[in-house]
Amino acid sequence: PLPDSLPFDGTALTVSAGRFVDATGREVVLRGYNVSGETKLAENKGLPFASVTDARKSATALRALGGGNSVRFLLSWAYAEPVRGQVDTAYLTAATDQIRAFLDAGIRVYPDFHQDLYSRWLFDDDSWYTGDGAPKWAVELGDYPDESCGICFLWGQNITQNGAVKAAQYDFWHNAYGLQDSFLTMAQKTMTHLRQGLTTEQFAGVLGFDPYNEPYAGTYTSGQTSRTWERDLLWPFYVKFRARMDAAGWQDKPVLVEPNLFWNGNVSKEEGGLLDAGTLGSRYVFNTHFYDQKAISGILMWGNAADGQYVTDFGTVRDRAAAAGTTAIVSEFGHPLNGSTAGKAPTVLKAMYQALDSRVKGASWWTNPAASGPVLSGNQWQWDIYHGRHHEPMNDNPGKVLTAGDAWNDEDLSAVRLDDTGKAALRQDARLLDRIYPSATSGTTLAFTYEDRSRDGSTTLTWNPVPSSLPSVAQLVGSGQYGLHVWRSGGGSAPTELHLPASFPAASTTVVSDLATVHAPPAYTATTPVGVAAEPGGTGSRRLLLTDTDAGTVHYALVTNGAGAPSAALLAAARGELAAWAAQRIGG
Structure with a gap:
């Protein structure tokens, strides 16, 4: 299970291959x-x-x-x-x-x-x-x-x-006047104090x-x-x-x-x-x-x-x-x-x-x-x-x-x-500020989008509607918000995480993924391919966790708060459409 009591799951970040990465890669x-x-x-x-x-x-x-x-x-x-x-x-x-x-x-x-x-x-x-x-x-030194x-x-x-x-x-x-030298010395003392x-x-x-x-x-x-x-x-x-x-x-x-x-x-x-x-x-x-x-x-x-x-x-x-x-x-x-x-x-x-x-x-x-x-x-x-x-x-x-x-x-x-x-x-x-985003991806992100349906006054701004060529996905999303994350697995032991906004309570959230398709995802466990857990820090915020066990495979996950209680048939149809779309547009 995740060490939820530890901030950041206990890991520092470094830079590798053009990305921020945690200790699990x-x-x-x-x-x-x-x-x-x-x-x-x-x-x-x-x-x-x-x-x-x-x-x-x-x-x-x-x-x-x-x-x-x-x-x-x-x-x-x-x-x-x-x-x-x-x-x-x-x-x-x-x-x-x-x-x-x-x-x-x-x-x-x-x-x-x-x-x-x-x-x-x-x-x-x-x-x-x-x-x-x-x-x-420092100002008084200069005329x-x-x-x-x-x-x-x-x-x-x-x-x-x-x-x-x-x-x-x-x-x-x-x-001039050794100003930069003074700044650098002050900065070193500050960083030492913080550490x-x-x-x-x-x-x-x-x-x-x-x-x-x-x-x-x-x-x-x-x-x-x-x-x-x-x-x-x-x-x-x-x-x-x-x-x-x-x-x-x-x-x-x-x-x-x-x-x-x-x-x-x-x-x-x-x-x-x-x-x-x-x-x-x-x-x-x-x-x-x-x-x-x-x-x-x-x-x-x-x-x-x-x-x-x-x-x-x-x-x-x-x-x-x-x-x-x-x-x-x-x-x-x-x-x-x-x-x-x-x-x-x-x-x-x-x-x-x-x-x-x-x-x-x-x-x-x-x-x-x-x-x-x-x-x-x-x-x-x-x-x-x-x-x-x-x-x-x-x-x-x-x-x-x-x-x-x-x-x-x-x-x-x-x-x-x-x-x-x-x-x-x-x-x-x-809806603009509290967004789905891939906070930690076990592998490499290939594509990501989030339609927040934020408002300009009384007007809902929809800039990324689901196309009519994916009718079941469009029906599932309806007028709701949705995020779609596509990644290539990296063989790591830790799950992929997406931040879940407050507008995505578990009971109203639907996930369509090649890993699993589920409405109202359960609490995360080590054997749950799709689950919800608290984000570390005790603030009440939550994350969606997606677990794969392979390397080099393209995975996708659509997360939406659209349809109230989608039928099994609709979920299956949406999964089929997304699988075909991913194969055509992303590849293997």
Whole structure:
């Protein structure tokens, strides 16, 4: 039986053959959220939560309501090293305690030293904007001009338009005043503290480390390009960070490296993607972000996102990781939930999750499933239980206390909030967020899709209907949600796992697979080919387990909450259709 009492089934992840894999050799997909933008704020002194109790509440909700099995956990350089050369061990201990709350809930964690616009301390107390990241002493070392963004409609324009931000970024990457050296020393002390503060079992749930959020040159020197900046300055920094990880006892965990933040933008693209770093291999993970800046602008994209909107963008991520000899993770993606473009969010987010699941759009998926590619790991921005309840004096200005939204540069992207009773509640459609995904595959994924039937207002969005050429499958699914996973078995001893959303109670779930076909699958046992079990961590979330005993065989499993109590004849007919479809479209 599965060791359900152990977080993550007691295994650490590594990178092999372009995938995350666990100790049993299963291919693992990570889904979840960023925790939390609260780290950017002063009100909780650079921590995501005011208390460990709140961290536990957030972790339980993230698992049970949001369907996540991983978090990117934000840390602050400013609070980790408020005095140069001296780490604040109280801050690091509090951060470790909050990380532990997620690990104990069965959620994998990768910390991130977060920065935006380099530092809050670049900004005046009456500024329109603010930043986060570097401590006050680091800013005071530079003779930076008074910050000004000029005519800016979005806070991100400060990255390329604000002279103070550009100069400070430039100094960091050129190690002016020894800034980068100080950061690396602080990072090593932080990682050592985290490792020592966690048990061996808990530390197994730490995926790796994201060294630096959204790196950008600030200013290119004469003749320099994005690509040569990545080659000459960014990549050497990652190599140094890798060495610090090894020295801190993280040698068996990958460093999750981000390219130039504009590498995969859909407004301003820059050549790069760590093209000159060679084969990254198993000690590095290609880590990037994606936001639809055209949709966010409200000007460059009219109307909503559609089926297949981002399959090319996310296909680029898959291709770059494969060429680099590693796996990929999209550690940030999202769309504002308030403001003039908020109406696009239901379709934009659906299209992003669709592109994480497969590189084939819904209208083509059933006829071309073999082109799906690997299922991408990703963490949505963001998961902030304090949404709308902040008390943040912006840039320490007591006359400018922010309470609305995410309380940072007018952002409003949190998928969660606390209701009037203090209970966590989703701010987005649960059908969109709590999804079926192949959390662990015993073998190699060949194709995967999930039709979430999420809503845009009163409209149900169905981008991947079952084709009429499979009438029994279409009847079985009806108007319900469904996922279809196709994989080649690897001969491992552990079962394949699919996360089961709350909308898939066992009594209403039907599984059609070559392994077994069953309505209302039973509790999992070692002899059950298809069964349901709790996910580790005690949060009430569940998983579907599919057991094969062979190697090199193509298996499929359709999971749906459609037909109420399908007849044996319908189940048999659906199985026959899927078997023929898999043989024709996937092969042996």
